[in-house]
Amino acid sequence: MNDTELADALLSAIEDHILPLTRKGVAAGNKIFGAAVLRKSDGSVALAETNNETENPLWHGEVHLLKTYHEKDGLPPPEDLIFLSTHEPCSMCLSAITWAGFDNFFDFFTHEDSRDSFAIPHDLKILKEVFTLEPGGYRRDNAYWSARSVAEVIAGAEPAQQDKLRARAKAIREEYDKLSAAYQDSKAGNAIPLS
Incomplete structure (x- = not known):
């Protein structure tokens, strides 16, 4: 896949697979973090998950997905x-x-976003x-994976597609802002360490 196709696949995975799970997870008191694995061959989603710390504090979105x-x-x-x-x-x-043996990962929000925009500085x-x-x-390119x-x-997508892709990313950010506000409003008194 080229970057245009990859960007579309990554955004679609968040929009269509991760976000619906995360909405349910936040409603149950979990943080806003989620993950998915996509087939390298065509970008289709093989599996998606979201944070499930109310069951086990180790079930961050990525670890819950790997489980x-x-x-x-x-x-x-x-x-x-x-x-x-x-x-x-x-x-x-x-x-x-x-x-788990993955040679790559892609992320939508940065650690700084988690700290500054979502009030999760841990x-x-x-x-x-x-x-x-x-x-x-940490090294985003190393002997184990590239991130x-x-x-x-x-930014590597076809220039004619970048505005459309950025608009989708902006809509995703706005949805996560709403989910973050819901999580922050509900977290008082939960049993999650580092909430």
Whole structure:
């Protein structure tokens, strides 16, 4: 797939698969993070999940997806899949993606977005306190995987398609703003560590 096709597939995965699950998850008291795996061959979604921390604090969107992925039969192997995370993965999720054998991941929102726009600063705090890394301090290209933001993919799309793709990304951001407000309003008193 070229970047135009890839951007369309990544945005469609969020719009049509992750967001519907995340709406339900936030209504149940979970954070706004979700993930999906897409087939490299055609960009179709093989599986999507969302955060399920009310069941288990380890079920971040990415880890919950990996749990479900390994419980299902007949899914393509990691090397045939694109890993999409709505938010730049935390250190636990980065490790889980690595241990699960994925050679890539794409993220829609950055760690800074999680901290500044969504009032969930834990990813950057953990990277700083545990690993002494400044924001962006880990290697997005390394021996295990290569990472790109959806914004980078959109910037690499055909110029004639970029405005349309950016408009879709803006609509996704607006939907996540609403979900974040709902989560923030409901989180008081929940049992999720680092809520």
